[in-house]
Amino acid sequence: xxxxxxxxxxxxxxxxxxxxxxxxxxxxxxxxxxxxxxxxxxxxxxxxxxxxxxxxxxxxxxxxxxxxxxxxxxxxxxxxxxxxxxxxxxxxxxxxxxxxxxxxxxxxxxxxxxxxxxxxxxxxxxxxxxxxxxxxxxxxxxxxxxxxxxxxxxxxxxxxxxxxxxxxxxxxxxxxxxxxxxxxxxxxxxxxxxxxxxxxxxxxxxxxxxxxxxxxxxxxxxxxxxxxxxxxxxxxxxxxxxxxxxxxxxxxxxxxxxxxxxxxxxxxxxxxxxxxxxxxxxxxxxxxxxxxxxxxxxxxxxxxxxxxxxxxxxxxxxxxxxxxxxxxxxxxxxxxxxxxxxxxxxxxxxx
Amino acid sequence: xxxxxxxxxxxxxxxxxxxxxxxxxxxxxxxxxxxxxxxxxxxxxxxxxxxxxxxxxxxxxxxxxxxxxxxxxxxxxxxxxxxxxxxxxxxxxxxxxxxxxxxxxxxxxxxxxxxxxxxxxxxxxxxxxxxxxxxxxxxxxxxxxxxxxxxxxxxxxxxxxxxxxxxxxxxxxxxxxxxxxxxxxxxxxxxxxxxxxxxxxxxxxxxxxxxxxxxxxxxxxxxxxxxxxxxxxxxxxxxxxxxxxxxxxxxxxxxxxxxxxxxxxxxxxxxxxxxxxxxxxxxxxxx
Amino acid sequence: xxxxxxxxxxxxxxxxxxxxxxxxxxxxxxxxxxxxxxxxxxxxxxxxxxxxxxxxxxxxxxxxxxxxxxxxxxxxxxxxxxxxxxxxxxxxxxxxxxxxxxxxxxxxxxxxxxxxxxxxxxxxxxxxxxxxxxxxxxxxxxxxxxxxxxxxxxxxxxxxxxxxxxxxxxxxxxxxxxxxxxxxxxxxxxxxxxxxxxxxxxxxxxxxxxxxxxxxxxxxxxxxxxxxxxxxxxxxxxxxxxxxxxxxxxxxxxxxxxxxxxxxxxxxxxxxxxxxxxxxxxxxxxxxxxx
Ligand SMILES: Nc1ncnc2c1ncn2[C@@H]1O[C@H](COP(=O)(O)OP(=O)(O)OP(=O)(O)O)[C@@H](O)[C@H]1O
Ligand SMILES: [Mg+2]
Numbered sequence: 001x002x003x004x005x006x007x008x009x010x011x012x013x014x015x016x017x018x019x020x021x022x023x024x025x026x027x028x029x030x031x032x033x034x035x036x037x038x039x040x041x042x043x044x045x046x047x048x049x050x051x052x053x054x055x056x057x058x059x060x061x062x063x064x065x066x067x068x069x070x071x072x073x074x075x076x077x078x079x080x081x082x083x084x085x086x087x088x089x090x091x092x093x094x095x096x097x098x099x100x101x102x103x104x105x106x107x108x109x110x111x112x113x114x115x116x117x118x119x120x121x122x123x124x125x126x127x128x129x130x131x132x133x134x135x136x137x138x139x140x141x142x143x144x145x146x147x148x149x150x151x152x153x154x155x156x157x158x159x160x161x162x163x164x165x166x167x168x169x170x171x172x173x174x175x176x177x178x179x180x181x182x183x184x185x186x187x188x189x190x191x192x193x194x195x196x197x198x199x200x201x202x203x204x205x206x207x208x209x210x211x212x213x214x215x216x217x218x219x220x221x222x223x224x225x226x227x228x229x230x231x232x233x234x235x236x237x238x239x240x241x242x243x244x245x246x247x248x249x250x251x252x253x254x255x256x257x258x259x260x261x262x263x264x265x266x267x268x269x270x271x272x273x274x275x276x277x278x279x280x281x282x283x284x285x286x287x288x289x290x291x292x293x294x295x296x297x298x299x300x301x302x303x304x305x306x307x308x309x310x311x312x313x314x315x316x317x318x319x320x321x322x323x324x325x326x327x328x329x330x331x332x333x334x335x336x337x338x339x340x341x342x343x344x345x346x347x348x349x350x351x
Numbered sequence: 352x353x354x355x356x357x358x359x360x361x362x363x364x365x366x367x368x369x370x371x372x373x374x375x376x377x378x379x380x381x382x383x384x385x386x387x388x389x390x391x392x393x394x395x396x397x398x399x400x401x402x403x404x405x406x407x408x409x410x411x412x413x414x415x416x417x418x419x420x421x422x423x424x425x426x427x428x429x430x431x432x433x434x435x436x437x438x439x440x441x442x443x444x445x446x447x448x449x450x451x452x453x454x455x456x457x458x459x460x461x462x463x464x465x466x467x468x469x470x471x472x473x474x475x476x477x478x479x480x481x482x483x484x485x486x487x488x489x490x491x492x493x494x495x496x497x498x499x500x501x502x503x504x505x506x507x508x509x510x511x512x513x514x515x516x517x518x519x520x521x522x523x524x525x526x527x528x529x530x531x532x533x534x535x536x537x538x539x540x541x542x543x544x545x546x547x548x549x550x551x552x553x554x555x556x557x558x559x560x561x562x563x564x565x566x567x568x569x570x571x572x573x574x575x576x577x578x579x580x581x582x583x584x585x586x587x588x589x590x591x592x593x594x595x596x597x598x599x600x601x602x603x604x605x606x607x608x609x610x611x612x613x614x615x616x617x618x619x620x621x622x623x624x625x626x627x628x629x630x631x632x633x634x635x636x637x638x
Numbered sequence: 639x640x641x642x643x644x645x646x647x648x649x650x651x652x653x654x655x656x657x658x659x660x661x662x663x664x665x666x667x668x669x670x671x672x673x674x675x676x677x678x679x680x681x682x683x684x685x686x687x688x689x690x691x692x693x694x695x696x697x698x699x700x701x702x703x704x705x706x707x708x709x710x711x712x713x714x715x716x717x718x719x720x721x722x723x724x725x726x727x728x729x730x731x732x733x734x735x736x737x738x739x740x741x742x743x744x745x746x747x748x749x750x751x752x753x754x755x756x757x758x759x760x761x762x763x764x765x766x767x768x769x770x771x772x773x774x775x776x777x778x779x780x781x782x783x784x785x786x787x788x789x790x791x792x793x794x795x796x797x798x799x800x801x802x803x804x805x806x807x808x809x810x811x812x813x814x815x816x817x818x819x820x821x822x823x824x825x826x827x828x829x830x831x832x833x834x835x836x837x838x839x840x841x842x843x844x845x846x847x848x849x850x851x852x853x854x855x856x857x858x859x860x861x862x863x864x865x866x867x868x869x870x871x872x873x874x875x876x877x878x879x880x881x882x883x884x885x886x887x888x889x890x891x892x893x894x895x896x897x898x899x900x901x902x903x904x905x906x907x908x909x910x911x912x913x914x915x916x917x918x919x920x921x922x923x924x925x926x927x928x929x
Contacts, residue, residue, distance in 0.1 A: 052537045054533045074537060080538060083533070083534055089548075104538060104539035104541075357733075361736070364730050364741050365737075365741070368744040371745065374763050374804070375759070378762065389767040389783055392772050450653050453648070454650050454652070454653045457650060458650075461646065472662075473653065476661045478858070479665075479861070479865070479912065480865020480904075480908060482865055482867060483664075483907060486900060487670075487671060490678070491664065509656050510660050564750070571753065588754050588868075591758065592754060595872060607758055
């Protein structure tokens with residue numbers, strides 16, 4: 001069991017006009033793989049370093065299994081971080097690198113040797129134990145770093161952009177390896193990335209961070225269908241936003257009245273943005289939808305292989321719709337068209 | 352480049368090298384010959400006389416191991432000066448490295464206010480001449496009772512060495528990634544072990560070079576030792592200077608050879624590290 | 639953040655303390671003495687008469703101004719010539735050839751060599767009965783030692799300049815080699831492909847690239863040769879005399895009044911070095927701004 005709770009975490013640096021980490025709250029359940037996602041400089045590494053104890057937070061608490069980590073020195077926290085650039089100790093060979101954590105615990109040499117072999121097998125790198133880090137490829141170094149981190153069975157594994165230094169092909173392979181091992185060992189893991197696709201493919205949950213603030217913390221699927229705010233929706237490729245006003249329990253927008261049944265309907269303010277994925281919009285030359293159907297004009301058509309993107313103007317509002325290229329009837333630029341926003345596919349956001 | 356030019360170029364280099372080692376050749380001929388009179392180029396007679404007179408080599412007939420030991424343990428002036436030079440150099444080097452280590456780390460890794468000013472203060476002894484401070488300091492040391500003492504000489508040697516060591520080690524830390532230490536900490540190493548297992552091996556090569564050259568700075572110090580030592584602390588450079596002034600070429604050459612021996616040795620072992628960029632050379636103007 | 643500041647302060651204090659108390663303290667105390675403040679002989683008044691005496695009194699002024707002239711001449715000449723020799727050496731030695739490592743070692747050999755020994759070496763090589771005079775005699779160029787030009791302990795400072803060239807050329811050489819090495823040959827090859835001949839490649843490619851390092855090395859060498867004692871003490875004459883030697887002799891003078899003059903002289907030397915260094919920085923900064 002290793003539940004992690006981050007409570008009101010704040011960190012300031014000299015020379016920065018905003019906090020590097022601003023009042024972040026989140027809870028990670030035992031065995032989960034959580035991605036910290038956000039642009040460069042948003043504070044991801046800083047949060048990880050506070051969890052390891054390399055930085056002391058200015059405010060807030062970090063609690064692992066109902067016990068605060070803050071008074072515990074780094075080396076006793078059982079929290080292992082794998083840094084962005086692997087940082088294999090250059091003058092130690094692979095065996096010594098992987099065995100480092102056990103040596104620090106004063107464990108018997110033979111036990112270490114055996115355990116090192118196990119770990120190297122786990123990351124699929126047998127037979128390179130006596131090489132120096134310099135003699136390894138980037139992918140191999142990454143695996144060694146992973147083995148080194150996992151050998152002492154950490155309570156928490158922190159991976160700082162583990163894939164960013166690898167080429168595309170290796171990245172897929174490593175990603176699969178990380179998920180497999182994480183599930184196999186059931187180690188609670190935080191994984192930093194600025195690539196949303198990577199986060200979606202890997203994570204059970206994604207914490208989206210901008211400028212030191214947590215924007216949204218939920219499952220990858222929800223980022224597409226039920227984002228918390230426009231920023232989060234945009235980061236995941238959302239393009240359609242319809243400003244709406246709540247009047248007498250109905251949502252009125254520039255394009256007309258919108259029928260809304262989303263589960264968060266009671267939490268919504270009077271002024272909201274309604275969003276819908278381009279793939280979920282339906283088009284028809286005739287008005288054959290029973291609700292949320294609006295008349296507009298095709299502004300442009302972009303063919304992109306399997307899908308075709310349409311930009312449609314409805315009353316000055318532009319919406320984007322993506323349809324499978326196969327089986328499209330003759331829709332042309334300038335055509336009048338009916339646009340359908342299915343009520344179970346639209347989502348309202350307060351900001 | 353055409354071939355002829357290339358040849359001329361290479362011969363010019365050889366000629367330059369030959370000219371550069373002329374003094375060295377002269378040292379050796381002077382030190383190992385007897386009555387090397389003008390205008391001879393090759394001495395008529397090789398001899399160890401100078402070394403015998405300096406009591407470094409026993410007289411003919413006593414050149415057994417015991418003979419050497421007896422002679423050396425009788426503590427001749429050269430051996431005494433050599434030991435003084437060595438002790439002062441090693442002591443001062445170790446102390447300056449220990450003092451410089453934390454400072455260099457801070458200067459190399461962190462940015463803070465007044466950093467430029469602090470570096471400026473640190474480097475000033477490498478630019479301003481020693482005569483500017485040592486005359487005043489001498490009077491001070493006399494009143495403090497440091498003058499003429501071994502301790503006082505060590506203390507004054509710190510002035511040219513400290514800036515040199517701080518600067519070169521700052522350069523080392525500027526190219527150093529402290530995340531290696533962080534990595535070790537998260538893997539369960541405490542601060543002490545992290546220092547010895549991670550930090551030290553990473554900075555050791557640069558540090559050894561810095562230390563060796565710091566030692567040479569102390570080893571070559573004449574003026575500071577002469578003034579603060581007040582004639583009571585005899586070191587090799589003082590001996591070389593007084594012998595050279597008294598004008599016996601054979602003795603001067605022999606002592607000089609002892610004096611330059613560590614310099615050549617150190618250059619030999621460090622030549623692959625020594626480069627203007629590493630900063631390890633920036634203090635050489637002071638030797 | 640507070641912890642970090644404390645760490646910075648604690649780490650920097652020991653070396654700063656050493657330099658401030660010993661180095662700046664020494665300068666300050668010397669300055670006080672140069673003003674005539676000498677409690678040891680019961681003098682507490684403060685005036686600039688020592689400075690005046692050194693520079694303008696009938697007794698010392700000639701010694702001082704010729705000394706200053708000699709100082710400037712020696713420092714400029716030796717810095718410039720050492721840099722030029724090192725530049726040619728470094729350019730020549732870059733290409734591979736037989737025994738390159740050995741030559742490289744010999745060219746760097748004077749780097750760790752004490753100045754004192756280099757000065758002694760100059761006596762052995764350049765004096766009228768030195769190695770070169772012997773060669774000249776064997777070749778029939780001179781008849782007696784007196785025919786050989788006076789190159790050490792001469793009144794023009796040739797011996798001193800030779801010693802500094804010998805020693806500092808190695809310093810320049812090491813710095814130039816590392817710059818040239820890090821540059822590689824790409825720039826030159828590029829320039830060659832653009833039609834630059836050998837001289838143009840040197841003048842417009844290599845020289846501007848090595849200039850910044852050459853300049854900062856020169857300032858160190860210049861400042862050193864301006865204020866150093868050993869070499870002029872061994873290789874100089876009584877008149878004209880370089881300023882550091884003069885200051886030292888004043889200081890050792892049994893007449894304690896001369897001590898103030900010695901201190902004044904050492905402060906003047908430091909001031910001149912400082913002014914020249916500041917001027918140099920101003921010059922390079924101005925040039926950087928202009929570029
Ligand atoms: N030790 C430090 N001192 C001062 N500022 C720092 C320090 N470490 C990080 N910062 C600043 O804090 C902010 C967040 O940095 P952090 O390294 O956490 O970003 P990140 O999200 O990991 O970015 P990246 O994706 O580039 O790794 C940045 O603006 C950075 O400049
Ligand atoms: Mg980061």
